[in-house]
Amino acid sequence: MTAPKRRKARANGEGTIYQRKDGRWEAAGYVLAADSTSKRVRVYGSTRREAADKLTEKIADSNRGLPVATSDSTVGDYLTYWLGSVAVHRLRENTHTRYATCVRLHLIPGLGTKKIARLTAKDVRTFLNRLRISCQCCTQGLDAERKACCAIGECCRKLLAPSTVTYVHSVLKSALEHAVREDELPRNVARSVKAVAPRPRRFQPLTAAEARQFLAAARTDKLQALYELALRTGLRKGELLGLCWEDIDLTSGTASIRSSLQCTRTSGLSRLPTKTRASERRIALPMGCVQSLTIHRERQEKERAVAGTDWQDKDLVFTTPTGSPLDPANLTRRFRGLLDRARMRRIRFHDLRHSTATLLLEQGVDLVVIKELLGHAHIGVTAGVYAHVRLRLQRQAIETLNDALPRPDDDPRVPPEAAAVR
Known part of the structure; x- marks a missing residue:
């Protein structure tokens, strides 16, 4: 008697699920990748159901024609996918436009060809260091269009502002953070690179x-x-x-x-x-x-x-x-x-907004009240922006206390011998 054929646990196209040696469950299947090809994607979960649900979600997106990032995607492909399928639904239009400009001008030219799974903290650090010292006319080919700068042998040294470099770094961190959440990366290597804090923008509030x-x-x-x-x-x-x-x-x-x-x-x-x-x-x-x-x-x-x-x-x-x-x-x-x-x-x-906060601080208004009035998300933002004002107020307070507590040898009411005994 012939034994009956073993029934498949999952239908064709639904992928495979198995338990790894470390106890986690891994699910794998083929989806539409960011470069319009079909690639195998792997997801993980603490239970079989969790891994199956993650894979089902990715396959469903793929069947709707939405590209899904895979571990062998390039950084450029992943950034394109992230901007078009993820960030566009979470950001305001103007913010998304700034992100897209940052990706197009800096991230894709600098890191676009690297495999996202092989991206290291050293790669990110090298990219940011190069970005800080590169003339943007030469890097973006503007010198040839304008027949200036390096095209005539005289580099104008038009460098990016430190705040712009920090912004590029933050956009990359946001994109890779989503890759970690989607189980495409084990960790966000961009977070391992310490950002150089830009010099705070100086403002001139009204007196x-x-x-x-x-x-x-x-x-x-x-x-x-x-x-x-x-x-x-x-x-x-x-x-x-x-x-x-x-x-x-x-x-x-x-x-x-x-x-x-x-x-x-x-x-x-x-x-x-x-x-x-x-x-x-x-x-x-x-x-x-x-x-x-x-x-x-x-x-x-x-x-x-x-x-x-x-x-x-x-x-x-x-x-x-x-x-x-x-x-x-x-x-x-x-x-x-x-x-x-x-x-x-x-x-x-x-x-004018800075003037409001500065004048309120100088009048002794509590920082918490100013934070609520300005609509800052965290009091640390208020404290950081107006740190110079708080330092000046601290100095005034200390000097006021100093005037109230003169040294004994400066007090004409205290005899010199009494001051010496003290």
């Missing part, structure tokens, strides 16, 4: 006297309420431009920050949710802001009446004469014009 001068100059400007809010509450430019009347309660003197106006390639000017949960907050409005907002609302109602049917009712607080959103670039130009008319030194619009 108290300059802040008063700025507010006085803003009184004759149509956007007085916006400048008042920027300097008195520290709101970001996007938060100011995305503010709606429904977010403001002039009776109780509060404002809810829920959105930010952003300019993207696909949607143009549009209101988006705040970048982080901490940025979504409710703040108290100073009396000066309540008064200027009340005047601003009356002026806007007159503009609405003049515009008639041309008015675009988006409920925005700060708009053009027809109700459409204000362009951030136009606001920057208007802000510079205001500084020039007031004969004040040039600062960035974002320095």
